[in-house]
Amino acid sequence: xxxxxxxxxxxxxxxxxxxxxxxxxxxxxxxxxxxxxxxxxxxxxxxxxxxxxxxxxxxxxxxxxxxxxxxxxxxxxxxxxxxxxxxxxxxxxxxxxxxxxxxxxxxxxxxx
Amino acid sequence: xxxxxxxxxxxxxxxxxxxxxxxxxxxxxxxxxxxxxxxxxxxxxxxxxxxxxxxxxxxxxxxxxxxxxxxxxxxxxxxxxxxxxxxxxxxxxxxxxxxxxxxxxxxxxxxx
Numbered sequence: 001x002x003x004x005x006x007x008x009x010x011x012x013x014x015x016x017x018x019x020x021x022x023x024x025x026x027x028x029x030x031x032x033x034x035x036x037x038x039x040x041x042x043x044x045x046x047x048x049x050x051x052x053x054x055x056x057x058x059x060x061x062x063x064x065x066x067x068x069x070x071x072x073x074x075x076x077x078x079x080x081x082x083x084x085x086x087x088x089x090x091x092x093x094x095x096x097x098x099x100x101x102x103x104x105x106x107x108x109x110x111x112x
Numbered sequence: 113x114x115x116x117x118x119x120x121x122x123x124x125x126x127x128x129x130x131x132x133x134x135x136x137x138x139x140x141x142x143x144x145x146x147x148x149x150x151x152x153x154x155x156x157x158x159x160x161x162x163x164x165x166x167x168x169x170x171x172x173x174x175x176x177x178x179x180x181x182x183x184x185x186x187x188x189x190x191x192x193x194x195x196x197x198x199x200x201x202x203x204x205x206x207x208x209x210x211x212x213x214x215x216x217x218x219x220x221x222x223x224x
Contacts, residue, residue, distance in 0.1 A: 104154040
């Protein structure tokens with residue numbers, strides 16, 4: 001079974017709408033990393049979360065890590081076409097020895 | 113500029129012809145790894161290295177080799193490529209400890 005579940009798998013929104021992507025683990029996350037990828041291109045690091053309850057923002061993107069450190073959400077406010085792409089969560093999970101575990105990604109389409 | 117550089121970006125070759133994809137990072141990171149990304153399967157780790165002369169298998173190591181003779185370089189070698197190794201490959205590096213992993217721009221390999 002997938003250690004890191006992302007939902008939804010894909011999302012189509014109208015420009016200007018808000019949206020949320022979730023990343024859930026059955027194990028404690030010691031570090032949670034959000035990346036964005038344009039199709040066929042490299043992964044761009046967005047944010048890192050470590051502490052339970054932590055929240056970080058960058059422009060219109062906000063990411064949170066829950067108190068139990070098993071779930072993270074990425075929220076985009078007033079989406080724009082430039083937000084389109086694949087969002088991946090990666091995590092340091094206990095016993096992983098620096099290997100990041102990744103979710104399968106969420107494909108976001110923003111229609112103008 | 114801090115970066116992970118991999119070459120080539122694109123390669124079309126034939127079954128059985130040995131090839132090497134180079135990877136170099138300028139951030140003095142201890143940990144380096146190779147991933148392949150395939151539709152529906154997400155990112156899968158091929159090999160990783162904790163430091164110079166220390167390498168280990170990831171989740172899908174069959175058909176690949178790596179070496180880590182210097183801290184900055186981590187080449188991926190396909191001794192006898194086969195069509196099922198057609199994929200998008202990423203090299204990545206990070207410090208040991210809680211830190212973001214930095215990715216190269218990717219290498220798209222097509223094995224005919």
